[in-house]
Amino acid sequence: MANIASAEKQNRKMIKHRARNRAAMASLRTAVKKARAAVDDKANDAGNLVKAAVSIIDSAVTKGILKRRTASRYVSRLAVRKPPEA
Numbered sequence: 001m002a003n004i005a006s007a008e009k010q011n012r013k014m015i016k017h018r019a020r021n022r023a024a025m026a027s028l029r030t031a032v033k034k035a036r037a038a039v040d041d042k043a044n045d046a047g048n049l050v051k052a053a054v055s056i057i058d059s060a061v062t063k064g065i066l067k068r069r070t071a072s073r074y075v076s077r078l079a080v081r082k083p084p085e086a
Contacts, residue, residue, distance in 0.1 A: 024065045031056045032074060039081050050082050 002008045035053040038046040057074050060066040066074075 021065050024060055024063065028053075028056050028060050028066070032078070035078055036081065039078075046082065050078050053078060 002011055031049075031053040035046070035049040037043075038049045043049075054075050057066065057071045061068055061071045
């Protein structure tokens with residue numbers, strides 16, 4: 001347990017940041033999972049779901065939740081899985 005005021009404040013900040021990061025990662029994983037399922041099932045809206053997932057991944061990088069190369073890997077794997085638009 002922190003005894004110093006600045007350490008107590010840092011702990012409060014850490015709790016808030018952790019909650020925000022966990023929520024963002026949960027929505028990111030959900031979006032990627034939906035996009036993968038749509039592509040595998042050859043759904044009509046697969047392109048839109050992939051585009052939405054890529055957008056969420058990019059915003060996670062901007063917010064510092066994901067590393068740039070990790071995000072690039074996620075996007076690359078989605079792009080390889082997605083069939084070309086006809």
